[in-house]
Amino acid sequence: MTSSDMSPLSQRLVDARARHVTLDTLPPEQVPADADAAYAIQHEILRVSGAQIGGWKIGAKSETGPIQGAPLPAADVHADGAKLARDAFAPLALELEIAFRFGRRFEPASAPYSEAEVLAGIGSFGTTIEVVASRYAAWPNVDKLAQLADLQNNGALVVGEFAPYRADFPFVAPSLRFSFEGRDVVLAAAANPAGDPRRLLTWLVNHSAVHRGVAVTPEMVVTAGSYTGMFFPQSAGTASGRIEGLAPVSVTLY
DSSP: OOGGGSOHHHHHHHHHHHHTOOBSOOOGGGSOSSHHHHHHHHHHHHHHHTOOEEEEEEEESSSSSOEEEEEEEGGGEEETTEEEOGGGSSSOEEEEEEEEEESSOBOOOSSOOOHHHHHHTEEEEEEEEEEEOOSBTTTTSSOHHHHHHTGGGEEEEEEOOOEEOOTTSOOSSOOEEEEETTEEOOOSSOOOTTSSGGGGHHHHHIIIIIISOOOBOTTOEEEEEESSOOBOOOSSEEEEEEETTSOOEEEEEO
């Protein structure tokens, strides 16, 4: 793909991500017309950057609300204990989440995969810390479709050790701890606004494999929404999270 094939917003977001800067303005004509246009920009960003998909972020604002997601560049998916430069992200917030890996491939298909097939394909799960960031200086006061195009405000994902999937895990309200430099930073009662995050997985498989023609593979980490809300660290330091029954995860900002 050449630059002439890209939307103006795609090119601006690619440049902003590469240079770790934010965009001062967003002309109305550059706002995606609809969700399909925003999703197309996501994949343009990855193609032009030469990035492989290392995972996905998915979420919903309520237990019955619409689901959205974004592919995550493999270079932005890090192992537990990662050390990340604060100045690579502006703004910067942290969230504690549960993520899944599938034990099988979901190949591109013309017909949707069923919920039963998707849930039967879950192989493992673990704890993640998402670094929320934006390429827009005015964030969060930015058009929602423009945010969706910007990989749904993803900066990085730090992934803890995964465990074999357990269907009986308390996904709706797990017991957890999330701290920064030893200080508790959970903003409210621990809960994922989407409810049980597994309900998001069928959407993801069909969005990727059926609508985008991109296989979902066992290597991909699918992180499924925050249990803690966004915490905005004001200094360097280490964030540590633990969801009971899963391995802990941490990230150090310097």
